[in-house]
Amino acid sequence: MPDAAQAAPGACLMLPGLTAALAASVGYGTASVLEAVAARRAGGARVYTHPLYLAGIALDLLAWLCSLLALQHLTLFTVQALLAGSLVVTMLLARWVFASALGRTQLAAMGLLAAGLALLALSTGPQPARPAPPLLACLLAGALLVLGAALAVLYPRRAPLPTAVLAGLAASGAALGARGLVLEGGLPQLLREPMLWLVLGFGVAAMAGYTRALEFGEVGPVTAVFTVIEVVVPGIAGMLLLGDAARPGWEAAKYGAIALSLGSCLWLTLGSPGAGLPVGPAAMQAGGGAGDRGEGSKGT
DSSP states (O other), X not given: OOOGGGGHHHHHHTHHHHHHHHHHHHHHHHHHHHHXXXXXXXXXXXXXXXXXXXXXXXXXXXXXXXXXXXXXXXXXXXXXXXXXXXXXXXXXXXXXXXXXXXXXXXXXXXXXXXXXXXXXXXXXXXOXXXXXXXXXXXXXXXHHHHHHHHHHHHTTSOOHHHHHHHHHHHHHHHHXXXXXXXXXXXXXXXXXXXXXXXXXXXXXXXXXXXXXXXXXXXXXXXXXXXXXXXXXXXXHHHHHXXXXXXXXXXXXXXXXXXXXXXXXXXXXXXXSXXXXXXXXXXXXXXXXXXXXXXXXXXXX
């Protein structure tokens, strides 16, 4: 692997995207805690009008905008892995807000996740977004219709893991579309871009599917499935369709960093399901006393 000092110029160029991705991760993680506090203070449908829940939704929106900015500068693998790190933010804040316990294993997993994300950022470097191939919009539009139909079929059923898979695929579609969306030409031109509306459609489907999966599923397995899919699927698609790649000589480091990051996320979600995680509004409504459920990472 090349000397890390050689990455210094690239690290400066990727600073705007890296800052935006980290801001999005912190925003998503903080929003989960705000929404969880609202769920504990207001029962039933009242949670959706609670000021803290509305603040969490507003923070989610700001985090999403930051993720769009990050995808203009960094590869899909890098941004999606950094967003998965919002789980760490949620668990740390939960320890302070809810007095949730964090053991040595959780802290070790957080440290490994941070190391994996840092190595991933170094191995990919800055890679500006490119206009998506015309065929990509058609493929994503078809995928959105299929995912929407599948979610409509599963929604009345209590099938959390299949629903989490569909939600992860929807988040993948949103991320892939956002990477192929070049933010130039001003707002009027942006609003005329079909890719923008595809990104929004995938985002709504991902949020609805993930929330539904949490209503009837344990947070650990649901979040693990959602996180792995939303990192791996768009990352591979970005390499195949949009030219995302590792820096020359850093290929092994890139895949090692991805494995370390995903393994740490799985350790946090499956190794200690519910540890340090607050109760989410969906789980509160579904189970009343389901205090062992919570909200995990959120994607683009």
